[in-house]
Amino acid sequence: MIAVRLRLGTYAAPILNRRRPASLATRSSTRLPNAYLSEVNMPQNVETTTLRDLLCASVNAELVGRRVSVCGWVAKRREHGEHLAFVDLRDYTGVVQCVVPGSLDVRSEYVVRVTGTVARRPDGTVNEKLATGHVELTECDVDVLSVAEPPPFQLDDRVDIDEQVRLRYRYLDLRREKMQSNLRLRAKVNSSLRRSMESQGFCEVETPLLWAPTPEGAREFVVPSRLRHGEFYVLPQSPQIAKQLLMVGGFDRYYQIARCMRDEDLRADRQFEFTQLDLEASFVTQADVLGFVTEAVLDAAEAATGVRPGPIETMTWKEALDRYGTDKPDLRIGLTLHDLSSAFATTDVKAFSAPTVKAIRVPGGATFSRARLDQLTDQAKSLGAKGLAWFRVTASGLDSPLDRFLNDDERTAVRGVDGAGEGDLVLIVADEYERACKVLGALRLAIAAPPVSEGPYRYLWVTEFPLFEGVDDDGNLVSAHHPFTMPHLDDLDLIENDPLRVRSQSYDLVLNGWELGSGSVRIHRADVQSRIFKALGISDDEAQSRFGFLLGAFRYGAPPHAGFAFGIDRLVAIFAGEENIREVIAYPKTQSGTDLMTGAPKAIGERQLRDLGLRLPPKG
């Protein structure tokens, strides 16, 4: 016979009532005893509070015989008649089973405080699947702290719930083990990054969220000024200029876990607002910055995964494009691009008459169906290629509609791609250099890319990005990074003569094909800066009006400086094994930029508009 006492004290009067009350609201108020309110507690450990002694997962065999209080949500009740029921009590650490009378009316997600005696489970009733499965709480007093309606979806992980529903009730979704572990992993990464930066001598400085518009790069979120009608702040796309000014201000090494906002369309790896580890340092070179960031990322990786990765390899942008067809190579995939330009330099085949002919070998790809090949061809075309040439490598030669147009040398070249053998497939794109590389790079991913979190973590530094990425409609050069990026010192003479060949002192950090972040050495010399502005078609006046406060600051002694920023959302998502950064963000937006829980964005009232000096155009 199990003795069970139920406390019918100050705030748990109705718990013996089996009948569900007509209105849950009548039971929802909880009055805590005055004792709970009157003193200051110095907790014995991080688990202990006035209401509880320990967390659910901490109930273990060493405590057998002790009377303890735990608090949490009812994960499950299993009823066995009026004398016996089991309640699985859940908090963020796990679940512990409580033995209660069957007459106790607690239901899923009720919030309760259970005071019980830790006991070993009787022989034959141990649950090895549960961390606390060797023990249970008996002789329980149960206080219902809050009643709960049945949740709109089940909080166990037996089925995948539609994300729309999860986001509408995010606060319930957050109770799930997965979200708990993802957000706690994120906290762990954040704290390891802070520790790493501190130990490297960096000083945390907060920069403004209300900043000046600098129309350049990503679209900015705009905030109207109440005190100056018609004028606006913007939310920072990054603390770029603020941190450079901190270098002028003598902070030497700055970092910040910074929220950044960009009003651009959302994706699986992009939200309006995201979090970066932002840093900048003075009297440094690129090598120093790569060292700082490497240290921070390896520290975070170690904290998150328990394993400290080896050194991070480095590759130039040119090499990345050449061999992987992208500036963010996924090194988990072995396939590389091969150049057949010389073999086809004098070809008669129209399809291959192009400055660059690139090929990739797909091992075992000869089994690809015609439909699959057509699909890949469509993809190549949608990326701007004129077409995609494919060759199945057979015992006797090549199987392809284009085979009969090739001469023997060309056939040999195709067969020789990456040591192709029988059963392989060779894909060829002929085009301008960059397009040929990028199309094949995309096909490489389409054919072979595993989920981002799968397999080994392959970190990579990509360096020597071009300074300019092309020319805009007005014939002005466009910065690849931003206009304060220092050119490669060997290429300074090219700025005026052959600008698209100018390499920059900028660098990206890549993990498993995801761009984690980028940075650069900044221009601190007025003469170089004005040459760059000139190349970009930015006049002195324009530079003054847009970046005047930065350029002005530089007149008073700017140290050589360089920096970096990388996305914590993406890093944590990969560590968490998620394909989508929404899974590591507490309250994310949907792809159309709405918040399904709060309903944001929303209209504001006339009064608020008037205060801001705004008027909306009539509808329609």
Next chain:
RNA sequence: GGACCUGUGGUGCAGCUCGGAGUGCACGCCGCCCUGUCAAGGCGGAGGUCGCGGGUUCAAAUCCCGUCAGGUCCGCCA
């Protein structure tokens, strides 16, 4: 701005190709039974504007058009 996918009791699905009564499965929920369960079990029950609007048809969850919401991608993201 564009392409594609999805939308069916609270949840997850099937049904849609080939139109014929809101048909089915699992979970959850409610009630009853049950003293060792832990994906508890048994019996019974409630719960639906098939996202929304229009069209075709004797008849639409099913076919067509539009629209809304969610997702993946392109553009965009210095």
